Amino acid sequence: MGLTKQVLKFAAPVPKIEEFTRYLFIGPHPDDIEIGCGATAAKLARAGKQITFLILTDGRYGDGHSGGIRGDDLAALRRQEATRSAELLGVRDIRFLDLCDGGFYDYEDMVRGIAHIVGECDPELIFAPDPDTGRECHVDHLRTGHAASHIACMAPYPGIMERYGADRAGVKAIAFYMTARANRFVRIPSEMYRLQEEALFGCHTSQFPVDSAEARSLALYLKLRSADFGLRNLCTHADGFRVLGETQMHCMSEVY
Numbered sequence: 001m002g003l004t005k006q007v008l009k010f011a012a013p014v015p016k017i018e019e020f021t022r023y024l025f026i027g028p029h030p031d032d033i034e035i036g037c038g039a040t041a042a043k044l045a046r047a048g049k050q051i052t053f054l055i056l057t058d059g060r061y062g063d064g065h066s067g068g069i070r071g072d073d074l075a076a077l078r079r080q081e082a083t084r085s086a087e088l089l090g091v092r093d094i095r096f097l098d099l100c101d102g103g104f105y106d107y108e109d110m111v112r113g114i115a116h117i118v119g120e121c122d123p124e125l126i127f128a129p130d131p132d133t134g135r136e137c138h139v140d141h142l143r144t145g146h147a148a149s150h151i152a153c154m155a156p157y158p159g160i161m162e163r164y165g166a167d168r169a170g171v172k173a174i175a176f177y178m179t180a181r182a183n184r185f186v187r188i189p190s191e192m193y194r195l196q197e198e199a200l201f202g203c204h205t206s207q208f209p210v211d212s213a214e215a216r217s218l219a220l221y222l223k224l225r226s227a228d229f230g231l232r233n234l235c236t237h238a239d240g241f242r243v244l245g246e247t248q249m250h251c252m253s254e255v256y
Contacts (some may be wrong), residue, residue: 012247015173022050026154028140030059030082031204036177038196039188040239045090052093052121057101066206086205103139111147119242130176175241182240193237
C-alpha cells in the first residue's frame with residue numbers, strides 16, 4: 001500500500017454502512033436487490049431504519065421459467081412478487097419506475113426517475129449494483145449502477161437536481177452490491193440470511209421455480225458468497241459492498 005493511499009484511508013475513511021438512518025436500495029430488476037443484498041436490507045429494516053426499495057425495470061423479458069406468462073402479464077406478476085418479497089424482508093416503501101426490461105428505454109429517463117425518488121426519500125446511503133466489475137454485461141445492471149452513481153454524487157447540489165425536476169438530497173455514500181472489490185461488510189444474523197432465501201425462492205417463483213436447477217445454483221452461490229464474506233469478518237454470514245463516501249465519489253480513487 002502506497003503512502004498516499006495510507007494517508008487518504010486514514011484522513012477520509014470509507015463510511016460504515018450501518019451508521020446511517022435512511023437508505024435507498026435500487027434494483028435493475030424485481031429480484032436483484034434480494035440477490036445482491038436482501039439480508040442486509042432485512043437487517044436494517046429490523047433495526048428500525050428507513051428503507052425504500054426502487055425497482056427500475058419491469059422484468060417482462062425474464063420469461064425463461066415463467067410457465068408461458070409473457071409481456072404485460074409477466075411484468076404485473078413480477079411486480080406482485082417483488083412487493084411480497086420486500087414486505088417479507090420488512091420493507092413497506094416499494095417504488096417502481098416501470099422502464100422496459102432489456103435496455104429498451106432512454107437512459108436519461110432512468111437518471112431522472114432515480115433523481116425524483118432520491119429527492120423524495122432523501123436517503124443518506126444508496127445501494128446499487130456495481131457497474132465497474134470488469135465482468136458484468138447486462139445493460140440494465142450497468143446502466144443502473146452508473147445512473148445511481150450519477151445521482152448519488154449530484155444529489156446534494158440543488159441547482160443540478162432542479163434540472164431533473166427533483167429536490168436536493170443529503171446523500172452521504174453509495175454502496176455497490178454484486179461487487180468484486182468489497183471494502184465494507186455487514187455481518188448477517190442467520191435469521192436474516194434465511195429470510196433472504198425465503199424472499200427469493202418463496203416469492204420470485206417466476207424466475208426461480210421451486211427445486212429448479214436455477215434455484216439450486218443461486219442458493220449455492222449465495223451460501224458460498226455469504227460464507228466467504230463471513231470468514232473475512234469472523235462470523236457465519238456477511239454481505240460485502242464497495243462503498244464510496246462523499247470524498248471517494250469525486251477524484252480520490254487512490255483510497256483503494
